[in-house]
Amino acid sequence: MTTKYIQLDDIRQNKKLLSSIIYSLLACFMFVFYSPSALALHYVLESKQVPKTSSEKLMDGLVNLERITREVLFYSKDEPQKVKVLERYEDNLSILDSKLQKYAKGTRKELESYWDVLDSVESETVKEMQSQLIASFDKYWPMIDRNLNEQLKGEDTNIESVEALYQLLTQFKIGPEHHKYDSENMPFGSLPNVAYTPSQDMSSLLTRLDIEISPAIARASFVRNISVDDYLQFNIDTAQTLELTELAETLERNPQKIFQYVYNNIEYVPAFGSIQGADYTVQTERGNAFDQASLMIALLRASGVPSRYVYGSVDVNPSNVMNWVGGVNEVEAAQNLLGQGGVPNIIVKSSNGDTVSFNIEHVWVEFYQNGEWVAADPSFKQYDYTTPLDINSIMTFDSEKFVSKIVEGLVVDEVDGWVKGLNQENLILQLQEMQSQSESYINSQSVTLGEVIGTKNIVQLVGDRIPRLPYLKVRASQSLKFLPDNLRHKFKYELNDGSGVFSNTILSFVVSLPEILSSRLAMSFAPSTQQDIDALIDYLPSDYTSSSVPSSLPYGLINLKARISIDESVILERGSIPLGKELSSRKGFWTPRFGWELEESPVITGEYHAIGIDSHGVSKRVIEDIANVASEAKSYLDQGATEKVSNHNTIGAVLQTGIQSFMVESNMMSKLAALESGVVHYRQPSFGTFSNSISVSYLFGLPSKIEFSGVVMDVDRLSDNAEAKSNCRDRWMTFNRNSGAAASYLEHSIPEKLFSDNNGGVSAVKLIGLANSQGQKLYTFDKANISLVENLSLHNDVRQEIYQAVQVGNTVTIHESPITVNGWSGYGYVKIDPETGSGAYKISGGANGGALSTIFASIGGFFDGQSKFKDHWFNPGNSPLYSRLAKMFGNASLTISIIDTILNPDLTTSQKVGQIVINTAAFIGSYALSSYLVSTLGVGLVVGGPVIMLSLLLVTLAILQSILISLIIESYLTNRNYKENKEGLLA
Numbered sequence: 001m002t003t004k005y006i007q008l009d010d011i012r013q014n015k016k017l018l019s020s021i022i023y024s025l026l027a028c029f030m031f032v033f034y035s036p037s038a039l040a041l042h043y044v045l046e047s048k049q050v051p052k053t054s055s056e057k058l059m060d061g062l063v064n065l066e067r068i069t070r071e072v073l074f075y076s077k078d079e080p081q082k083v084k085v086l087e088r089y090e091d092n093l094s095i096l097d098s099k100l101q102k103y104a105k106g107t108r109k110e111l112e113s114y115w116d117v118l119d120s121v122e123s124e125t126v127k128e129m130q131s132q133l134i135a136s137f138d139k140y141w142p143m144i145d146r147n148l149n150e151q152l153k154g155e156d157t158n159i160e161s162v163e164a165l166y167q168l169l170t171q172f173k174i175g176p177e178h179h180k181y182d183s184e185n186m187p188f189g190s191l192p193n194v195a196y197t198p199s200q201d202m203s204s205l206l207t208r209l210d211i212e213i214s215p216a217i218a219r220a221s222f223v224r225n226i227s228v229d230d231y232l233q234f235n236i237d238t239a240q241t242l243e244l245t246e247l248a249e250t251l252e253r254n255p256q257k258i259f260q261y262v263y264n265n266i267e268y269v270p271a272f273g274s275i276q277g278a279d280y281t282v283q284t285e286r287g288n289a290f291d292q293a294s295l296m297i298a299l300l301r302a303s304g305v306p307s308r309y310v311y312g313s314v315d316v317n318p319s320n321v322m323n324w325v326g327g328v329n330e331v332e333a334a335q336n337l338l339g340q341g342g343v344p345n346i347i348v349k350s351s352n353g354d355t356v357s358f359n360i361e362h363v364w365v366e367f368y369q370n371g372e373w374v375a376a377d378p379s380f381k382q383y384d385y386t387t388p389l390d391i392n393s394i395m396t397f398d399s400e401k402f403v404s405k406i407v408e409g410l411v412v413d414e415v416d417g418w419v420k421g422l423n424q425e426n427l428i429l430q431l432q433e434m435q436s437q438s439e440s441y442i443n444s445q446s447v448t449l450g451e452v453i454g455t456k457n458i459v460q461l462v463g464d465r466i467p468r469l470p471y472l473k474v475r476a477s478q479s480l481k482f483l484p485d486n487l488r489h490k491f492k493y494e495l496n497d498g499s500g501v502f503s504n505t506i507l508s509f510v511v512s513l514p515e516i517l518s519s520r521l522a523m524s525f526a527p528s529t530q531q532d533i534d535a536l537i538d539y540l541p542s543d544y545t546s547s548s549v550p551s552s553l554p555y556g557l558i559n560l561k562a563r564i565s566i567d568e569s570v571i572l573e574r575g576s577i578p579l580g581k582e583l584s585s586r587k588g589f590w591t592p593r594f595g596w597e598l599e600e601s602p603v604i605t606g607e608y609h610a611i612g613i614d615s616h617g618v619s620k621r622v623i624e625d626i627a628n629v630a631s632e633a634k635s636y637l638d639q640g641a642t643e644k645v646s647n648h649n650t651i652g653a654v655l656q657t658g659i660q661s662f663m664v665e666s667n668m669m670s671k672l673a674a675l676e677s678g679v680v681h682y683r684q685p686s687f688g689t690f691s692n693s694i695s696v697s698y699l700f701g702l703p704s705k706i707e708f709s710g711v712v713m714d715v716d717r718l719s720d721n722a723e724a725k726s727n728c729r730d731r732w733m734t735f736n737r738n739s740g741a742a743a744s745y746l747e748h749s750i751p752e753k754l755f756s757d758n759n760g761g762v763s764a765v766k767l768i769g770l771a772n773s774q775g776q777k778l779y780t781f782d783k784a785n786i787s788l789v790e791n792l793s794l795h796n797d798v799r800q801e802i803y804q805a806v807q808v809g810n811t812v813t814i815h816e817s818p819i820t821v822n823g824w825s826g827y828g829y830v831k832i833d834p835e836t837g838s839g840a841y842k843i844s845g846g847a848n849g850g851a852l853s854t855i856f857a858s859i860g861g862f863f864d865g866q867s868k869f870k871d872h873w874f875n876p877g878n879s880p881l882y883s884r885l886a887k888m889f890g891n892a893s894l895t896i897s898i899i900d901t902i903l904n905p906d907l908t909t910s911q912k913v914g915q916i917v918i919n920t921a922a923f924i925g926s927y928a929l930s931s932y933l934v935s936t937l938g939v940g941l942v943v944g945g946p947v948i949m950l951s952l953l954l955v956t957l958a959i960l961q962s963i964l965i966s967l968i969i970e971s972y973l974t975n976r977n978y979k980e981n982k983e984g985l986l987a
Contacts, residue, residue, distance in 0.1 A: 054106025055699050061100045062144070063174055067793045068092050069166040074790050076159060086157045097148050104141055107699070111137060125556040125578060129702070136172070136700040143168055170796075172701030186831065187599070188718045188740035189838020190732070191684055193339035194593065195272070198346060198359045198475075199313045205476040208344075208361070209311060210486045231306035231368065235482050236514050237277045237290075238298035244279060245302055253303030255367050255374070256464045262296045262378035264460050269616045269682050270325050270721055272342035272361075273592045274488040276615050277514025283619035288341070289363040290483065292379035294514075296365050306368035310375070312477030315348060315357040316470065320382065326680030326725070327385040327456070331355050333727035337680060340721030342593045357472050364469065366479065376466045381458055388454030388675050396437060405429075417785045418777040418816075454675065489513040489685060490590040491613060492598065493523060495562050497577075499584040499600060506583070507574040509564045513589075513615060513685065518622060520567050520629075520656050521611040523585070523603075524647060525560035528576040532558035555580040555696065555703040560605050568648050580696050580706035581605045588717065589685055599716040604694040606706065608651055612659030614686045617667055623660060629653050651692070655711070658690035661750050662713060666743035670720065673742070679735045681722040688715030690751075713747040736837030741830070744841030764841045767828030771815030781812045793818065794827065798844050805831045818844075 052060070068089060075085040111134050147165045151157060199205035206213070234240050251257040266281060271288040278298035281287035287295065293309055300307035322328050325337045331347060335358075338345045344361040364377040405426040412419045461467070492510045496503040527533045535558050556578035564572040577583070583605060588598035603609065633649040646652075667683045674681035693712045696703045720739070724731035748763035771778060781789055786806045789799060792814065802812045814829035826844035833839065 054103050054110055055704065056697055058100065058103035058107050059174055059698065061096060061103055062169060065096055065100070066166065066169040066174075068096075069162050069169065070796075071790075071793070072157075072162055073159070073166060076162075089162075090157055093148070094152060097152060100148070101145075104145070107137065107141075125559075126554045129554070129556050129704075133699050133702055133704055136702050140168070140172060140700040173698055174701075185597075186740075186833055186836075186838035186840050187716055188743060188840065189720070189736045189833070189836060190722050191340040191342075191719050193336050195339040195342050196344040196361070196593065198344040198361045200475055202476045202478070205311070205313060205361075205478055209478060209480070210484050211478070228306050228368070230481055231308050232301050232304065233481070234298070234301060236488070236512055237274050237294040237483055238301060239277060239279060239514070240298065240302055241279045243282060244298055247282065248299045248302040251299065251303075253305070255300060255303070255305050255369060255376075256466060258296060258299045258303065259365075259376045259378055259466055260461050261299075262292055263381055264458055266292050266295065266378070267456075267458070268292070268324060268379050268381060270337045270341035270343055271616070271682070271684060272344070272487075274483050275513050275685060276517060280514065280517045280615065280619060283518070283621050284615070284617050286616050287379075288343075288616075289379040290487070293363045293365050294483070296376070296378045300365075300367050308366050308373075309480040309483060310364050310366055310477050311361070311480060312364075313344075313359065313361050313475040314471040314477075315359050315473040315475070316362075316380070317472060318347070318355050318358050320380075320470065321358045321360075323382050324380060326682075326723075327383060328680060328723065328725045328727070330725075330727035331358075333680075333723045333725060334358070336723045336727070337682075337721055340723070341682070341684065342591065359475070374466065375469050377469055380470050384455070384457045384459055386455045413777075415785075416779075416788055417781065418779045420772065420775055420777045420816075487592050489592075491516060491687065492587060492590065492596065493521075493564060493611065494586040494598070495523065495575075495603065496584045496586065497581075499602075503584060506577070507562050507564065507572055509572055510590075513613070516566070517613060517615055518619070518625075520565075520626065520648070520652065521613065522565050522609060522648065522652055522656075523611065524563050524565065524608045524652075525577075525606050526563055526573070528559040528561045532560070552697075552705045552707045553579060555705055562605075565648055565652075568646065577605045579606050580694065580703055582696065582703075585609075587611075587687065589687070591685075601689075601714060601716065604696060604706070606694050607691050608647060608655060609689045609691040610652055610655035610659050611689050612656070612663055612687060614663040614667070614683060616683050618660055618663050623664070626653055626656050626660065655690045655692070658711070658713060658750055659688055659715075662688065662690070662715060662743075662746050665750070666718065666739075666746055669742050669746075670722075670739045673735060673739055674722065677724070677731055677735045677738075678726065678728075679722050679724050679731060681720055681735075681739075684719040684721055686715070686718045688713070688717070690714075711751050713751055715743070715747060718743055733835075733837035737832060737839065740837070740839045741841060744839075747841075764828030764830050764843055767819045767826075767843065768813070768815055768830075770819050771817070771828075774819075777816040779814055779816065781806055781814070783807075783809075792816065792827070795844060798827070798829075802829070802831075810834070 072085055072089040076082045078085075111130070114130060144165070147161060147168065151161050151165070154161075196208070199208055247261075248258070251261055265285060267286040269286050269288050272290075273288075274290045274294065276284065276287050276291045276294075278291070278295040281291040281295045297307045297309065318331050318334070321338075322331060322334045325334050328334050328337070335345060335347055338358075338360065346359050347355055348357045348359050350356050362377075362380070364375060364379075366373040366375050368374075408426060409421045410419065411421050490510055490512050492508070494508045495506045497506055498504075527536065539553070539557060558579050559576040560579055561573050562575050562577065562583075563570050581604070583603045584600055585603045586598040586600050588596065590596050629649045630653045633645060633653065636644040636649075663686065670681050670683070673679070690713050691711065692708065693710050695707050697705050697707065718740070722732065722735055722739075724735070745763055745766075748766060768778060779785075779788065779792075781802060783806055786803065789802055792799075794802070802814070805812050811832050811834055812829055813832070814827055818825050818827060828841075828843050831840040831842070
């Protein structure tokens with residue numbers, strides 16, 4: 001067996017080969033599995049910049065015209081500014097009018113000449129749409145042209161004419177719908193501490209379990225009716241897999257050994273309800289009380305031992321609970337972690353106010369042995385903790401010097417709420433000095449991994465005896481053969497033909513989380529009929545060369561049906577929808593405490609959406625499965641087995657890699673940040689999509705064509721339960737702000753790693769950082785200064801979203817002027833709930849963007865470690881690449897963290913200076929820690945010998961290697977028995 005190391009540069013050098021295979025896919029397999037995703041991926045890999053047509057330039061000009069008319073209407077209300085504003089408007093209007101006239105003539109020519117192209121197209125839908133486009137142009141452009149002529153001929157600008165022009169320009173749709181978020185429910189951050197009060201008697205307990213029988217009957221039912229067969233059956237939560245069956249055999253089908261395995265190896269996560277089921281709990285080696293009980297029962301029933309759940313309300317020792325949930329120092333911190341996870345709990349106090357116990361609702365197991373039921377609790381356990389190395393204490397740090405250097409030239413307007421001119425060059429110099437100090441210490445000391453990051457180890461049970469239940473009191477309990485459905489988490493994907501109450505549902509898919517977590521879930525499209533397949537093939541050129549692949553397709557060229565697929569199987573398909581039609585998806589979780597919580601986002605017909613769902617961490621098996629799918633696809637191509645090639649095992653594998661990579665890396669980064677912040681952190685059910693992006697061009701409100709514009713990472717929900725061990729609210733809020741920002745940054749950095757070597761992605765953090773380097777003002781809007789948002793040339797939907805966010809008490813940070821990156825132009829902005837630190841990180845257009853903060857330094861450190869460990873690289877020359885990336889990620893991390901602090905309206909000037917120092921120290925600590933993990937342990941981007949790299953999916957497999965590394969490192973940040981050597985880690 002050999003091991004091969006793959007570099008990102010290898011991927012980029014093979015782009016021509018990737019492209020050639022995509023052309024082959026288009027040519028040979030179009031009729032089998034075509035979706036526009038293949039064309040979209042082609043344009044991503046080739047990084048093609050398609051010149052804009054006259055019609056696109058015309059609509060861009062009208063967008064600009066709408067902006068300046070809106071601004072003049074707003075500022076003309078201020079009499080002192082009115083004359084100056086109108087003069088500037090007249091100058092801009094004259095320049096813009098000459099361009100619009102040119103673009104309008106070109107558009108009319110395009111519309112007429114396009115009829116020649118359509119002679120070979122049989123689609124009546126496309127021809128009808130072309131007629132409507134011409135009619136729409138003939139309706140709106142003459143009215144706009146007439147208004148412009150009247151304004152330019154007049155000596156003075158007539159406000160009534162400007163108002164009429166503005167109203168005209170807002171009559172028709174220019175682009176796709178803005179992706180809106182509920183400003184009261186932030187997509188990134190800790191879950192609310194909202195949990196049921198524990199049941200105090202059998203009646204309330206049975207209500208929780210949705211059991212409609214009397215307490216007396218419930219208590220007696222299982223005593224009277226014991227049937228071995230009843231307690232040997234499997235269901236969703238205990239579904240048997242080959243691994244579980246083999247594990248039961250390894251444990252000799254012995255109930256005591258099965259209990260001991262679950263107790264000694266599975267980390268407890270404070271969460272409520274069935275989330276993972278037995279199989280995924282084994283894969284991740286973590287789970288809540290429900291999932292650990294399901295695992296033990298699955299192994300017992302596989303061993304022929306009757307077993308059942310017991311759900312009850314119990315009192316437990318508070319000090320044991322504090323240890324159990326993460327080693328917190330305050331009883332209130334333990335309650336917050338349980339409450340965020342949804343575990344019903346209350347603190348029981350004596351008459352004089354002392355804490356006596358925790359009352360919680362909990363799940364344990366009973367198994368039938370020697371004629372009696374034996375109780376066992378596999379999830380309530382204790383841990384040994386060691387304190388991580390305080391890297392900040394080993395540095396010589398002059399806080400006054402540091403702050404004075406980075407604020408040289410800084411301008412702050414606390415009244416209007418903006419800042420500009422953070423000195424990034426001095427910041428870099430200061431960081432280099434501090435980084436050198438921390439790394440010198442680590443490299444010169446004989447420290448182990450456990451000493452650096454601290455450890456959390458389960459206190460191991462030994463011997464054959466099962467300990468007594470660890471409760472002070474059982475208030476009420478009920479035996480169950482299966483967990484009730486109302487305690488099982490579910491996921492829903494719903495596709496509608498529009499947004500709002502009047503939309504119609506195209507398809508709706510609901511599945512429980514235990515059923516889906518190990519699988520690849522996707523929503524895609526396929527031609528509705530053979531006629532649609534033929535129409536597409538007739539339209540595309542027969543010679544698939546780089547220059548012949550079309551950059552766009554006519555809107556509605558074919559009709560497509562929407563599909564939900566699990567792994568390679570299509571399980572649901574509905575509809576006949578025009579290519580390019582704008583749809584709306586609603587997706588999210590059902591939880592026992594909140595019911596359905598669905599997020600709405602736009603979908604363009606023809607896109608491929610890989611859906612990633614994370615429970616308490618992505619399992620290694622899921623990542624390996626994607627790698628195996630990619631390798632099999634290469635094998636099929638080599639063998640000419642075209643019937644086995646699909647968009648799911650090619651494009652789908654690439655996109656699944658992206659979304660799963662986000663989940664793994666964001667979780668690892670949060671855990672590193674938690675170590676530095678003194679916070680206990682657990683990932684809770686989260687989801688997002690990674691898709692190819694289709695953009696629709698509109699002409700006076702009508703869609704005209706579709707183009708393949710790249711890929712989009714959109715994480716709708718990234719949830720955690722996290723609490724400072726000391727129950728310090730400020731530490732908790734800072735952690736939420738930093739972890740949300742860092743995770744959001746991954747939404748553009750991961751696509752860049754997959755597809756680009758020129759950092760061409762955009763995110764909120766990237767745009768804010770670029771704006772700072774350009775000397776732009778960076779605003780933080782709240783209720784005191786929200787009127788200043790009118791200074792910004794924002795789309796109405798974005799402006800309205802900012803207003804709504806501020807009205808409900810949030811703050812919004814945004815830069816002064818649009819930023820242009822590789823042809824994309826717009827804003828990045830961050831919405832923050834000042835009470836919790838949770839946020840939404842967005843780019844104009846609506847996709848959840850990224851914002852970089854202190855803990856993104858861990859990725860910088862990761863790359864830096866790779867550069868030092870170059871002897872383990874297949875190509876040592878790649879080391880400078882990683883050094884460059886490390887420098888870029890690390891510097892940007894602290895820059896945005898400091899900007900965020902300066903703009904924080906809740907801090908005084910002295911508090912801001914102090915926070916900058918704290919953030920810098922945390923940055924150095926997490927950067928050095930991550931670098932140490934990689935360089936000391938010798939972790940490289942590795943794939944085992946059996947995996948043969950295929951050219952088409954080379955990029956996918958390389959990124960999957962990175963994910964596996966992250967999983968290895970993350971495993972050292974959670975409950976594991978640490979092995980202080982490189983070989984143990986790699987094993």
